[in-house]
Amino acid sequence: MPWPASPELLTPLAPWFERVRRDLPWRAADLEAPHPDPYAVLVSELMLQQTQVATVVPYFTRWLDEFPDPRALANAEDDAVHKAWEGLGYYRRARFLKATATSVAAEGWPADLAGLAKLPGLGPYTAAAVGAIAFQWPTPALDGNAFRVLARLLLIDGDPKDRAADLRFWLAPALGALGPSRLTQALMELGATVCRPSPACERCPLAGHCAAKLAGRTGEIPPVAKRAKSTSSALWLVAFEAEGHVLLHAPTPKGLLAGLWRWPTFLATVHLPQATAQNPQPTRAWPGWTQVYTHRREALSPLHIVLADRFTPAAGLRWVARGELQGLPLGKRDQRLRDLLDRPGQGPLEAPDPAALIKACAAPSV
Ligand code: SF4
Structure with a gap:
């Protein structure tokens, strides 16, 4: 008709x-x-x-x-x-x-x-x-x-x-x-x-x-679109701090978080006991949360690892003065860790080995 x-x-x-x-x-x-x-x-x-x-x-x-x-x-x-x-x-x-x-x-x-x-x-x-x-x-x-x-x-x-x-x-x-x-x-x-x-x-x-x-059909028109399957991952979201600076990924021109500064993330597969004599870096943690994107979910565990000295970062990572952090554009996930840094945390029951994380963020030695 x-x-x-x-x-x-x-x-x-x-x-x-x-x-x-x-x-x-x-x-x-x-x-x-x-x-x-x-x-x-x-x-x-x-x-x-x-x-x-x-x-x-x-x-x-x-x-x-x-x-x-x-x-x-x-x-x-x-x-x-x-x-x-x-x-x-x-x-x-x-x-x-x-x-x-x-x-x-x-x-x-x-x-x-x-x-x-x-x-x-x-x-x-x-x-x-x-x-x-x-x-x-x-x-x-x-x-x-x-x-x-x-x-x-x-x-x-x-x-x-x-x-x-x-x-x-x-x-x-x-x-x-x-x-x-x-x-x-x-x-x-x-x-x-x-x-x-x-x-x-x-x-x-x-x-x-x-x-x-x-026609009594408002409930079925239009049909509900099927949602695309979303993937999920469990990540450590890490703020390294040394000599008054924090380590961030500099913005990239493409990708989901293009244009934004980001904290380093690591798949949460490495679990070692909390700080010991062999693992002396002060580490703080806070309760985690799930960040939901259109087709992706991230179960995040935030960490703050304070080091005595800055290491030479890998390509794409930069040490930024802590005082400049508020002025940088961060996505919701990364803003949340930025804000947590001003709050008391607690030692995590389980934490990744900082040495392993540093190795992943440091420039390869020549
Ligand atoms: S246009 Fe939408 S709100 Fe208006 S009568 Fe039809 S179904 Fe109801």
């Missing part, structure tokens, strides 16, 4: 959004005009990928204070950019934002959707969202929330992402009729606050003609 026309189905979203919309610092008051600050829209869209609105708000405000426009961000040091992102996770987004700001500072904003989609880190969704919200282009932006709302509204069986091209074509007339910025934000708001995985249909402005609701 063909879908009913989009303006007909989606019109109730406009007055609903005017009534309920949250006052967020990146939202413009005027939903008809192009946004006065496209850069603010871009920052908010990158921050909102994978992160809740409530978490993003204070980061967004601090970010705009520190890097108020594309040129300020383009000229910022990488460490400062990662530091401002510290705690938001998925740090690739910060690097993409800087790369995009660099392009915009040099060449200005692209003139169309294809140009936006070529900017670093702007996939089809983010490019379309920035096009609609910042520039009022009728570019249909489909993220997970929008796919869920539309799959239910139109009773789409199977993965709605497989119908992305059809849905974009279907949505375009409603963007023209209701306003690209207004409709894009209204769909996002409905998916985030009402048509959640467990929907609150009694509060929904579309309930009167939502096909999944009328």
